[in-house]
Amino acid sequence: MRRHIAIVGLVWLVLTVGGLIFIQIPFEPAVRSDKGLIIDETFQLLLMMSVPVFTFVVAILGYSAIAFRHRGEPEADGKPLTGRGPVPLAWFVVTSVMAIGVMVYPGLTELPKVVKVDPKPDVIVQIQGLQWAWSLTYPNEGVKTSKKLVLPVGKSVGFEMTAADVIHSVWIPSFRMRLDAVPGLKTYMSFTPTEIGSYEQDTNMRLQCSQLCGGNHALMAIPVRVVSDADFASWVAANGGGGGGGPVAGAQQLTVAANNPAGTTEFHFDPNALQAKAATPITLTFSNNDNGIVHNIAVTKDGDAIGATDFAPGVGTQVLNIDALEAGTYQFLCQAHPTTMTGTLEVK
Numbered sequence: 001m002r003r004h005i006a007i008v009g010l011v012w013l014v015l016t017v018g019g020l021i022f023i024q025i026p027f028e029p030a031v032r033s034d035k036g037l038i039i040d041e042t043f044q045l046l047l048m049m050s051v052p053v054f055t056f057v058v059a060i061l062g063y064s065a066i067a068f069r070h071r072g073e074p075e076a077d078g079k080p081l082t083g084r085g086p087v088p089l090a091w092f093v094v095t096s097v098m099a100i101g102v103m104v105y106p107g108l109t110e111l112p113k114v115v116k117v118d119p120k121p122d123v124i125v126q127i128q129g130l131q132w133a134w135s136l137t138y139p140n141e142g143v144k145t146s147k148k149l150v151l152p153v154g155k156s157v158g159f160e161m162t163a164a165d166v167i168h169s170v171w172i173p174s175f176r177m178r179l180d181a182v183p184g185l186k187t188y189m190s191f192t193p194t195e196i197g198s199y200e201q202d203t204n205m206r207l208q209c210s211q212l213c214g215g216n217h218a219l220m221a222i223p224v225r226v227v228s229d230a231d232f233a234s235w236v237a238a239n240g241g242g243g244g245g246g247p248v249a250g251a252q253q254l255t256v257a258a259n260n261p262a263g264t265t266e267f268h269f270d271p272n273a274l275q276a277k278a279a280t281p282i283t284l285t286f287s288n289n290d291n292g293i294v295h296n297i298a299v300t301k302d303g304d305a306i307g308a309t310d311f312a313p314g315v316g317t318q319v320l321n322i323d324a325l326e327a328g329t330y331q332f333l334c335q336a337h338p339t340t341m342t343g344t345l346e347v348k
Helices: 002-022 034-067 086-108 111-115 229-239
Strands: 123-130 133-138 143-145 149-152 157-163 168-172 177-181 187-191 206-209 221-227 252-258 273-276 282-288 298-301 304-308 316-322 328-333 342-347
Touching (some): 034 086, 034 111, 034 187, 123 149, 123 168, 143 229, 157 168, 157 177, 252 273, 304 316
Parallel strands (some): 123 157, 149 221, 252 282, 273 342
Antiparallel strands (some): 123 133, 133 143, 157 187, 168 177, 206 221, 282 316, 298 304, 298 328
């Protein structure tokens, strides 16, 4: 028996050392927030604590399956084993101490830091999820957008989240933060971005819905950028006002509407093809005649948004003013229903 215990102990030691070395290999995406760093450190600690427990079980089961295997059909049941003695007692004591330990750290010490909401963040972003897009409002900066989330580095950011239809979930992998957006309810989280970066450099810099919310759930992802204070101020100045307003004098007038029968789920634009002149500003008037249905209209070129209105329920009218465009083929779409509500804008 001592020989068996010695062999199991040696196997356990080798597996444990190998496991502790293996988990040092970085496999998580780069972390870019203060609370994300706490989450990563906590995960690494729990992983380290789990390695010797896991390898202990694997060593005993693996060695027992090899050393005490029975060839052929057994003639009788094996001898019953009781759970008494120093080994089971030691197992109980060690695992109990570990369980109580993680309740204290990180349970009582680190978790409150992650869930705590800053009562006065430097930047507030109101996020509304809807099938299947995000509507972002910066109330203190006067910015409304659905194209990208832009945040200043080193500043406390507070998210106020809700949903227009079903449960969505606000998740930014690089920040490690995730919380549901629930219809009729506001949820909150806050954190501080720690590094300048963008989706173009790191695809984990994206605002993603991580709650299966319908057929186009996968489309609910927009890029995230973390910029300097100066660049954030410039972005706010360039995006203030949300692209709305009234018709611009001298602009060519285009109109499009959503006139879908009640009860339909395959929404369409009417018409779905427009024409405009090059080198002349455009005022695009969008009439949402779908009562209670949330739509917007965005003009894009090769997938990049040139301009977009806010998301709003019908019945209502929105105006999108677009600077003069070069000749070419552009697309317009509803970002809430991008698979069916699409159209073509020919600029000649």
